[in-house]
Amino acid sequence: MNGTVYLELDQLAVIDTASGMRLVKGASVGLATGGVLTLLGESGSGKSLLAQAIMGTLATGLRAEGGLRIGEYRFDAADQHSRQALWGREVALLPQEPWLALDPTMRVRQQVAETHELVAGLPQADARAAALRDLAQLDVRHAAPLYPHQISGGMAQRVAFLATHAAGARLLIVDEPTKGLDAGRRADILAMLRAAQHDGMAVLCITHDVWLARALGGAVAVMLDGAIIEQGESASVLAQPAHAYTRALLAADPASWPARAPATTPGAIVATLDQVAKGFGPRPLFTGVSAQIRRGEIVAITGESGAGKTTFGNLLLGLLRPDAGTVTRAAGLPRTAFQKLYQDPAAAFAPTASVETALRDVVKLHGLAWDSVPPLLARLRLGEHLLARLPSQVSGGELQRFALARVLLLKPALIFADEPTSRLDPITQQETLSLLLDTASASGCAVLLVTHDADIARAVAQRRINLHVG
Numbered sequence: 001m002n003g004t005v006y007l008e009l010d011q012l013a014v015i016d017t018a019s020g021m022r023l024v025k026g027a028s029v030g031l032a033t034g035g036v037l038t039l040l041g042e043s044g045s046g047k048s049l050l051a052q053a054i055m056g057t058l059a060t061g062l063r064a065e066g067g068l069r070i071g072e073y074r075f076d077a078a079d080q081h082s083r084q085a086l087w088g089r090e091v092a093l094l095p096q097e098p099w100l101a102l103d104p105t106m107r108v109r110q111q112v113a114e115t116h117e118l119v120a121g122l123p124q125a126d127a128r129a130a131a132l133r134d135l136a137q138l139d140v141r142h143a144a145p146l147y148p149h150q151i152s153g154g155m156a157q158r159v160a161f162l163a164t165h166a167a168g169a170r171l172l173i174v175d176e177p178t179k180g181l182d183a184g185r186r187a188d189i190l191a192m193l194r195a196a197q198h199d200g201m202a203v204l205c206i207t208h209d210v211w212l213a214r215a216l217g218g219a220v221a222v223m224l225d226g227a228i229i230e231q232g233e234s235a236s237v238l239a240q241p242a243h244a245y246t247r248a249l250l251a252a253d254p255a256s257w258p259a260r261a262p263a264t265t266p267g268a269i270v271a272t273l274d275q276v277a278k279g280f281g282p283r284p285l286f287t288g289v290s291a292q293i294r295r296g297e298i299v300a301i302t303g304e305s306g307a308g309k310t311t312f313g314n315l316l317l318g319l320l321r322p323d324a325g326t327v328t329r330a331a332g333l334p335r336t337a338f339q340k341l342y343q344d345p346a347a348a349f350a351p352t353a354s355v356e357t358a359l360r361d362v363v364k365l366h367g368l369a370w371d372s373v374p375p376l377l378a379r380l381r382l383g384e385h386l387l388a389r390l391p392s393q394v395s396g397g398e399l400q401r402f403a404l405a406r407v408l409l410l411k412p413a414l415i416f417a418d419e420p421t422s423r424l425d426p427i428t429q430q431e432t433l434s435l436l437l438d439t440a441s442a443s444g445c446a447v448l449l450v451t452h453d454a455d456i457a458r459a460v461a462q463r464r465i466n467l468h469v470g
Helices: 047-055 080-086 108-118 124-137 153-165 183-198 210-216 234-239 244-251 309-317 355-365 370-379 384-388 396-408 426-442 454-460
Strands: 005-016 022-027 030-032 036-040 062-070 073-076 091-094 171-175 202-207 219-224 227-233 269-280 283-294 298-302 324-329 338-341 414-418 446-450 463-466
Touching: 005 047, 005 202, 022 047, 022 062, 022 227, 030 202, 036 047, 036 210, 047 062, 047 091, 047 171, 047 202, 062 080, 073 080, 091 153, 108 124, 108 153, 124 153, 153 183, 171 183, 183 202, 183 210, 202 210, 210 234, 219 234, 219 244, 227 234, 227 244, 244 426, 269 309, 283 309, 283 324, 283 446, 298 309, 298 426, 298 454, 309 324, 309 338, 309 414, 309 446, 338 396, 355 370, 355 384, 355 396, 370 396, 396 426, 414 426, 426 446, 426 454, 446 454
Parallel strands: 036 202, 036 219, 091 171, 171 202, 298 446, 298 463, 338 414, 414 446
Antiparallel strands: 005 022, 005 030, 005 062, 062 073, 219 227, 269 283, 269 324
């Protein structure tokens, strides 16, 4: 640790009041001023619940036990309201989705200035000047007059950071800050967190990104099933993990994946692009792109944020028309032969309908037999007991596999998989992606895989199409 302990947890637990189940099982850790503690683990391991218990923002039906200290203040964790006076002033939270931390009706400059004015107490003119200085420091001054929907995810992350950091909080909690970002944007987030640490902030980072845990250094605590199973200096734990789960987590990092051998020889052409160009308004995305996609092959679509990777796939699917060039899909194939697997599986399911209803709707709409569903679920390692649940009641990995099952029911010739595992932890990501590619290869289906991760592209794709902005 770099200085005096600023955050101290003493057997902090989170309990489901209805069942009495301990979702977080007595965490005891310390974090020094200017230090970093990374909570590393798979989805559902309790990392975010621990952060909510620290902030005092647990949902109804959950309660905290144990004690904690933030700076000079000590708290009974059960008294959630006791931490509210510290929000913004002593402790700040940067949530998983940066847009959730921003007001969609407020311009970027105003969002940062508001924290300076209302929390730090600066006069309005001084707050506006300070906001511009902050934005310039993180190279987003040009975004000052824009609204959140007009900026990229990486820019929104930086603006949200400034808005939470403006009042001078000494503890920053960041929840999955690199989820879904390409290598360049991940480096930006790392630089931002290092700058906060250099300014004397204590940084508590919640992530399943092993790269970020290594790069941040400091201390790491590995969580599994609500318990901290291993903790210590990051360099030591990640180099020589003592626990079998930590070893499995590191082995599942895409940098450790072996190259995947082609399952089949590519077959008939499914789609052809000839000198395709696309832009929106005055902004070009890509020009002069030509490619052929064949059955059975796995093609990675790569490129920096904003290069048009999703747009490229939507052109192939017929959801958009090119500005120039042609897209030709193989004759004789129905429109349902071209399917999309979304980055966020929750967005592809009605939140109030069970998973079974979602599947039965597809079966009924396309005149299929329900008898084909159970064997498919078994192949995707999905228990039929999960069918009665709502999408919010299954894990991210399970829901993405249900989305895959729904796509496979239509026997597609091509699946456009748009960052289908970027929101999953390494173990679930590797399992889900392997199932997608194995199942598609077995049916002779082409897969266009959008990925921001060069290691995934290297390991799974036979070739790649790299898009460049403009």
